Amino acid sequence: MHKFPWALAMLALYGASPALAAAPEAPAAEKSAPEPPRSPDARRVIDWIAATGDNHGLPYAIVDKQAAHVFLFDAKGKALADAPVLIGIAPGDDATPGVGKKSLAEIGPAEKTTPAGRFLAKFGLAAGKQRVLWVDYATSVAMHTIPKGNPKEKRRERMLSPTIDDNRITFGCINVPIAFYNRGLRPQFLKKGGYVYVLPDTKSLEAVFPPLHVQSYRKADASS
Secondary structure, three states: OEOOHHHHHHHHHHOOOHHHHOOOOOOHHHOOOOOOOOOHHHHHHHHHHHHHOOOOOOOEEEEEOOOOEEEEEOOOOOEEEEEEOEEEOOOOOOOOOOHHHOOHHHOOHHHOOOOOEEEEEEEEEOHHHOEEEEEEHHHOEEEEEOOOOOHHHOHHHHHHOOEOHHHEEEOOOEEEOHHHHHHHHHHHHOOOOEEEEEOOOOOOHHHHOOHHHHHHHHHHHHHO
16 A cells, blocks of 8 residues: 555656646646545544544644554644654554563564554653653653664665555654654644554554544434
8 A cells, every 4th residue: 555645646647748747737726735644543533533622622643553644733623744654563552561661672573562542742851861752651652753773774764665564663662754743743742742642553443442432323323
C-alpha cells in the first residue's frame, strides 16, 4: 500500500505527454489539497473525539500505526498537520511490564512495541538532556525527531519511502519529521501538554478505546 497515492497521481500527470503538461491550470476554486492517508479506524477516532470533546480542551495527536501516520489537531479540533512516522519494530499494543526501567540493550525484539491507548503527553527531559514529548513516561515511550543513532538503520529513508512496511524500526518511540515536530507539535503541546491517541494494530479499537462502544450504539439508535 502506498503512503501517498495522491503523489503518484501527481507524478503521473506531470510525467505525461507535453499536450497534457501544457494544458491550462484549473481555476483556483477548483483546486483542493490532497487528503492525508487516514485509515477507517483513524476516521472513527477523529469523529469520536470531535463528537464528545474527549480531548478536554487540549491539543491532540492521533498516531495511526496501520498507516504509519500522525495527525495533529489544536484544542478546538482543527486539523493542523499530518506526517509519516516511525514506530516500534514489533507489532503489538501492550508494553512489556518493566520495560521502561530497562536499558536499550536489555530490550528484546518482541518488547519493541509502540503501545496503543490514550495518553496525556507532556514535554520533559530524556537521556542526554534532550527534551521530548513523553507519551507514556512509565514505559519510556516518547514522540521525537529521528535520533542520529545508527546510520545503518536508514530511518530518514524509511520515513520517506513510499511504503509503510519499513516504518517499523524504533524501540517503541514515535519518530516524526523535524518540521512537524518544531512547527506543529512543539508549539501546541509545550505549554500544557495534550493527548496522544495511539491506534492499535493487533487489538480492536473498542478494546483500546471502550467509549467507542457507546458511540456505535448511539449511531445504531439514531439510524433505527
